[in-house]
Amino acid sequence: MRRILLPLALAGFLAGPALAVQPDEILDDPALEARAREISRDLRCLVCRNENIDDSDAGLARDLRLLVRERLLEGDSNREVVDFIVDRYGEYVLLNPRREGMNLLLWLAGPAMLILGGGVSLVYIRRRRTDATLPDTPLSPEEQKRLDQILDR
Template identity: 55%
Template sequence: MRLPEPISALCLFVSIMVALVATQPAFAVNPDEVLSDPVLEERARDLSATIRCMKCQNQSIDDSDADLARDLRILLRERLAAGDSDQEVLDFLVARYGEFVLLKPRFTAANLLLWAAPVLGLLGGFLLVMRYFRTRKGEAEPAAGDLTKAEHAKLTKILDDRE
C-alpha cells in the first residue's frame, strides 16, 4: 500500500529535519556555566572553541564533557567577567598550561622548525631525487674527457681498425 503524496513528502521532510538536528554538534556547556550577559557568553563560546581539552586532547573545551574542560570553561568565563580581553585570557591559559592548550598553535620562533619541517622535508626529498637521477645519468654515459690515456689510445686503435 502506497502512502498518499502529501504524507510521503511530510515523512521525507521530517526525516531530513531529524537527520539535520541529530548531526549538529552537541556542546558540553552546562546551563549553570552560561553567563547572563549574551555578549560575554558569545565571546566565551568563541574562545572556548579555540582551547584544547587537556584530557581529551583533540576536542575543544566547548565540546568536551571532561571535568577539566568544565573547570577551564568556568575559569575562562570568570576571567571574561572580571574584564580581561580575549588575548589576556588566552595569554593566562598559555602561561598556566603551556602552548599545547591552544588548538591552533601560535607562530613563534620557538616552534618555527615545526612549521618549516614539511617544507624542508619536501625540499630535501626533491634534492635527493635530483641527485639520484644525475648520478644515474653519469653512470650510463661516461664523458670522453673522463677516459685515461690508455683507454683513449685503445679506443682510437679500435676505430682505426674498423675503417
C-alpha cells in the same frame, strides 16, 4: 524491522554534534558569550586531547570553560585570557600552537624537509640519468683476467 530502523537512522542522521557547554555556564551577555565561544574553540581539552573545551564533557574542560568566562567577566581581553590559561597549563592547551620561539622551528621543519627531500631526489635522478648514458666499454684484458680469477673460471 524497517519501521524501527528507518526512524532510528533518520534520527541519528539529523542529530547534530552536541556541545558540552552546560546551560549554567552560559553568560547572560551575548557578546561576552560569543567571545567565550571563540576563545574556547582554540583551547584543547587536556583529557580528550584533540577536542576543544566546548565539545568535551570532561570535568577539566568544564573548569577551563568556567575560567574563560570568569576572566572575561573580570574585563580581560581575548589575548589576556588565552595568555592566562597558557601560563597556567602550558602551550599544549592551544589547539593551534603559536608561531614564535621554538614552535617556529616545528612549523618550518615540515616544509624544509619537503624541499630538502625534493632536492635530494632531483640530484639522485639526474645522476642516475647521466650514469645510464655512459657508453659500455669492454673490459681490458687485465680486468677480464682478474674477473675470471674471482669467478674461478
